[in-house]
Amino acid sequence: MTIARVFVANRGEIAVRIVRACRALGLEAVVGVSDVDRDSAAARLADRAVCIGPARATDSYLKPETIVQAALGTGCDAIHPGYGFLSENPKLARLAREEGVAFVGPPAEVIELAGDKLAARAKAAEVGLPLVPGGEVATLDEAKRFAAESGYPVLLKAAGGGGGRGIKLANDEADLRSLFGVAVAEADAAFGDPRLYVERFVAAARHVEVQVAADAHGAVVHLGERDCSVQRRYQKVIEEAPAPAVTPEQRDALTSAAIAFARAIGYVNLGTVEFMVDARTGEHFFLEMNCRIQVEHPVTEEVTGRDLVAEQIRIAAGEPLSFGQDKVALSGHAVEARLTAEDVAHGFRPSPGRLRRFAVPALAGLRVDTHCADGTLIPPYYDSLMAKLIGRGPDRASAVGVLADALERLDVEGVECNRALLREVLAHEDFANGAVTTRWLEEVALA
Amino acid sequence: MGLTDDDVREILRIIDESQLDELRIEMAGFRLHVRRGGSPPAEPPPDRERAPQPERAPEPGAPEPADVASTNGAATIEAPMLGTFYRASAPGEQPFVEVGSKVDPDTVVCLIEVMKMMNSVKAGVSGTVVEVCAANAELVEYGEPLFRVDPAA
Numbered sequence: 001m002t003i004a005r006v007f008v009a010n011r012g013e014i015a016v017r018i019v020r021a022c023r024a025l026g027l028e029a030v031v032g033v034s035d036v037d038r039d040s041a042a043a044r045l046a047d048r049a050v051c052i053g054p055a056r057a058t059d060s061y062l063k064p065e066t067i068v069q070a071a072l073g074t075g076c077d078a079i080h081p082g083y084g085f086l087s088e089n090p091k092l093a094r095l096a097r098e099e100g101v102a103f104v105g106p107p108a109e110v111i112e113l114a115g116d117k118l119a120a121r122a123k124a125a126e127v128g129l130p131l132v133p134g135g136e137v138a139t140l141d142e143a144k145r146f147a148a149e150s151g152y153p154v155l156l157k158a159a160g161g162g163g164g165r166g167i168k169l170a171n172d173e174a175d176l177r178s179l180f181g182v183a184v185a186e187a188d189a190a191f192g193d194p195r196l197y198v199e200r201f202v203a204a205a206r207h208v209e210v211q212v213a214a215d216a217h218g219a220v221v222h223l224g225e226r227d228c229s230v231q232r233r234y235q236k237v238i239e240e241a242p243a244p245a246v247t248p249e250q251r252d253a254l255t256s257a258a259i260a261f262a263r264a265i266g267y268v269n270l271g272t273v274e275f276m277v278d279a280r281t282g283e284h285f286f287l288e289m290n291c292r293i294q295v296e297h298p299v300t301e302e303v304t305g306r307d308l309v310a311e312q313i314r315i316a317a318g319e320p321l322s323f324g325q326d327k328v329a330l331s332g333h334a335v336e337a338r339l340t341a342e343d344v345a346h347g348f349r350p351s352p353g354r355l356r357r358f359a360v361p362a363l364a365g366l367r368v369d370t371h372c373a374d375g376t377l378i379p380p381y382y383d384s385l386m387a388k389l390i391g392r393g394p395d396r397a398s399a400v401g402v403l404a405d406a407l408e409r410l411d412v413e414g415v416e417c418n419r420a421l422l423r424e425v426l427a428h429e430d431f432a433n434g435a436v437t438t439r440w441l442e443e444v445a446l447a
Numbered sequence: 448m449g450l451t452d453d454d455v456r457e458i459l460r461i462i463d464e465s466q467l468d469e470l471r472i473e474m475a476g477f478r479l480h481v482r483r484g485g486s487p488p489a490e491p492p493p494d495r496e497r498a499p500q501p502e503r504a505p506e507p508g509a510p511e512p513a514d515v516a517s518t519n520g521a522a523t524i525e526a527p528m529l530g531t532f533y534r535a536s537a538p539g540e541q542p543f544v545e546v547g548s549k550v551d552p553d554t555v556v557c558l559i560e561v562m563k564m565m566n567s568v569k570a571g572v573s574g575t576v577v578e579v580c581a582a583n584a585e586l587v588e589y590g591e592p593l594f595r596v597d598p599a600a
Binding site: 053068069074 | 529591
């Protein structure tokens with residue numbers, strides 16, 4: 001199908017990013033905004049903005065029927081869901097398809113399969129991907145039996161979770177006993193699925209993920225990997241490409257595994273296969289697949305020179321991939337920092353408000369993806385991401401240098417932000433050595 | 448004991464979801480006074496510049512009460528949701544209201560369709576319809592003016 005006008009079902013920096021990709025493709029963009037986002041950067045940049053509901057996301061950005069109605073009513077032939085909100089909601093994908101609107105993402109059935117972490121594990125095992133030892137547990141006794149065999153600590157995960165949500169760490173049997181019931185109740189309440197699974201906990205692990213792209217004609221390629229080990233409470237803070245501590249052999253193993261998994265589940269569009277790499281042994285384990293554009297996609301764009309969001313829209317239009325695997329060349333290094341409106345000194349509490357000043361320096365090698373400028377309102381209803389700063393250079397040290405320089409010279413007034421923490425991480429010896437694990441930020445940098 | 452940001456958010460959520468116009472919370476060393484609508488709080492405003500707050504109170508459940516805004520004497524019935532605006536219950540039927548129709552707050556003035564779900568919209572105000580602002584069978588946005596009503600007539 002031909003796509004001429006894209007409905008952007010998101011807000012913030014990613015809505016701006018999608019509008020820019022539409023521009024690059026010569027397409028029109030209509031942005032659906034909530035009442036408080038009427039004057040947002042994406043709304044001003046787009047050809048048209050329509051108000052889809054009040055500020056509260058459950059009454060606007062999280063309503064699949066309203067999104068599809070808005071897309072139809074504005075003559076759009078595609079819906080780009082961005083990340084978060086409804087990006088991995090099979091209902092939106094299905095509703096769009098039923099109404100003849102292209103969903104910029106994989107088919108609803110694929111989203112469902114990947115979203116069921118137990119089904120995804122089973123599929124990964126089927127195609128020979130290594131998994132962290134573990135499995136579904138229906139009762140506390142089953143969980144205790146597993147933990148006794150594999151050894152503590154263990155992770156309790158919600159089958160319907162993902163993206164770092166619905167995970168609990170049990171250090172011993174007492175922990176497991178006190179957490180199990182809560183975990184079941186929370187999984188049911190938060191994800192509508194009470195099933196849990198248990199996994200051996202790898203204490204020193206790196207988060208490495210592979211970007212894949214697949215078209216509707218059977219072609220699947222990878223665009224290298226990213227390391228996202230600098231995390232707080234399973235939420236990524238700094239990401240980079242390529243991964244600093246991955247050998248060429250490991251890279252081959254990871255990218256082949258990612259492609260095998262994407263093929264096995266009939267993946268179409270851009271997606272990310274996440275792995276955990278044991279920092280001690282170098283073993284890798286499949287974690288999950290994310291069926292959306294990732295927040296951290298710019299680092300991959302910077303080292304591959306590909307516009308991934310534009311590619312997503314082309315794929316949704318049924319076009320074959322615009323490049324083959326042999327045309328994916330990685331060059332240089334890119335590091336991204338997520339600048340958030342959070343008060344680090346007070347438990348990372350959100351710090352919404354109006355930006356009196358927001359200015360980023362013009363630096364060679366710096367890319368900034370943002371919806372913020374002087375006077376931008378950071379509403380309290382949504383994610384606190386203000387900007388993604390991406391430093392690029394011929395090698396890791398120079399990319400980090402550009403980013404550190406940008407963070408130092410950045411001008412932010414009006415809200416609290418995590419700039420100082422980001423600078424600390426970049427300047428830390430452990431980070432410079434490229435050896436951090438997913439617990440490092442909380443156990444070392446924030447300790 | 449101070450309030451956390453989560454507490455404040457929770458309070459705003461409760462107010463947002465309630466029919467309350469005003470709320471006072473008093474604890475040791477702490478007073479909070481929130482009032483919906485135009486009147487300023489009795490207490491000095493918080494020091495945060497233009498602290499963002501929900502401007503409207505969406506009220507879940509059908510039929511949707513319209514949002515009514517007042518401009519130079521006439522009240523505006525605004526779309527309570529995005530969808531397709533229908534002036535009559537079915538093609539060929541009489542419109543729910545015309546210019547000159549008398550309405551009271553419970554009068555159904557139009558339908559808004561969202562994915563084949565028809566939501567009836569009530570006037571939310573008494574008076575006489577003086578203008579129909581939206582075109583039949585077209586998309587209306589959340590908050591878009593649908594009708595103007597003269598409350599005096």
